[in-house]
Amino acid sequence: MxxxxxxxxxxxxxxxxxxxxxxxxxxxxxxxxxxxxxxxxxxxxxxxxxxxxxxxxxxxxxxxxxxxxxxxxxxxxxxxxxxxxxxxxxxxxxxxxxxxxxxxxxxxxxxxxxxxxxxxxxxxxxLPPVLMNMLLDRMRSIQRTESPSGLLPVELSQREVDVLQLLAEGMDTVEIANKLSYSERLIKSVIQAVIKRLGLRNRTHAVAYAIRMGIL
CATH class of the missing domain: 3.40.50.2300 (Response regulator)
Incomplete structure (x- = not known):
């Protein structure tokens, strides 16, 4: 049932x-x-x-x-x-x-x-690193070939951008927390806030979206 x-x-x-x-x-x-x-x-x-x-x-x-x-x-x-x-x-x-x-x-x-x-x-x-890199390369390629005027406006704080950048580099939440000197709980909260606010599915989608929008 x-x-x-x-x-x-x-x-x-x-x-x-x-x-x-x-x-x-x-x-x-x-x-x-x-x-x-x-x-x-x-x-x-x-x-x-x-x-x-x-x-x-x-x-x-x-x-x-x-x-x-x-x-x-x-x-x-x-x-x-x-x-x-x-x-x-x-x-x-x-x-x-x-x-x-x-x-x-x-x-x-x-x-x-x-x-x-x-x-x-x-x-x-x-997601294996090779596939993550493949996805990111594809999103960067799409972003370069599309007109900036066709991109949707989005506002992210510098902290959110920093977290997404480190996610794109393959770091997990513990590594990001250590790198930025924040708690792991805060990093998870930042990621979930971005995913929810932008209506995305998961962390991989959030990184791909940020690259597509020209943020990363």
């Missing part, structure tokens, strides 16, 4: 989608046995907090699945993608659809998928 809209689910509701039944059922069985998540049927994706997508190759069908999940959840769902590889263009599109984490399938265990799902619900991304 889907959770009541006024009821706060104690753990993230997770939906699993995969290319084949064996992968889907195996992942689902592992998650169902752990009390840190609540496994939901595919038809309740609109009520889910996290969507796990497992595929050998990312395709237009994969991206359409992500897009439909985002629409069904009102843009709220966070997506964990497990695949062999992903192109630069696919990565940029996937982030816009709600991608939070990417795991390389041949090197990923059920435990890592579970951990990434829990972290995704907390707003924390798992």
């Amino acid at each position: 889907p959770a009541d809209k006024d009821e706060v689910r104690p753990v993230p509701g997770v939906v699993v989608q995969a290319d084949d039944l064996l992968t889907r059922d195996g992942t689902a069985a592992f998650l169902e046995a752990d009390d840190r998540v609540e496994l939901l049927p595919a038809e309740e994706v609109g009520e889910a907090d996290v969507l796990i997508v497992l595929t050998a190759s990312v395709s237009g069908k994969t991206l359409s699945l992500m897009s439909r999940a985002g629409q069904a959840s009102g843009g709220r769902i966070r997506i964990v993608l497990v695949a062999d590889h992903i192109s630069e263009q696919q990565l940029a599109l996937a982030v816009n659809h709600g991608l939070v984490s990417f795991l390389v399938r041949p090197y990923t265990s059920f435990s890592q998928i579970l951990a990434a799902s829990v972290e995704a619900h907390r707003g924390r991304a798992v």
Whole structure:
């Protein structure tokens, strides 16, 4: 049964989608046995907090699945993608659809998928540095080729810009707090405030947005 809209689910509701039944059922069985998540049927994706997508190759069908999940959840769902590889263009599109984490399938265990799902619900991304750099390079390229007049106005404090810059460099919240001499709690608060104010999905999306707007 889907959770009541006024009821706060104690753990993230997770939906699993995969290319084949064996992968889907195996992942689902592992998650169902752990009390840190609540496994939901595919038809309740609109009520889910996290969507796990497992595929050998990312395709237009994969991206359409992500897009439909985002629409069904009102843009709220966070997506964990497990695949062999992903192109630069696919990565940029996937982030816009709600991608939070990417795991390389041949090197990923059920435990890592579970951990990434829990972290995704907390707003924390798992993205290999090479993919983060790929995404940032693409956003910078888009920003250079677009007219500044087409950019939306945005106001960020210097502290917010500093935090985003360090996120873009691959630092986590502890490292940023040490670098800027702030508490980790304050850094997390700054990041969440930026994400909420700009209507973004996650930290990766916030960094990409800042680059697109010419802030970084």
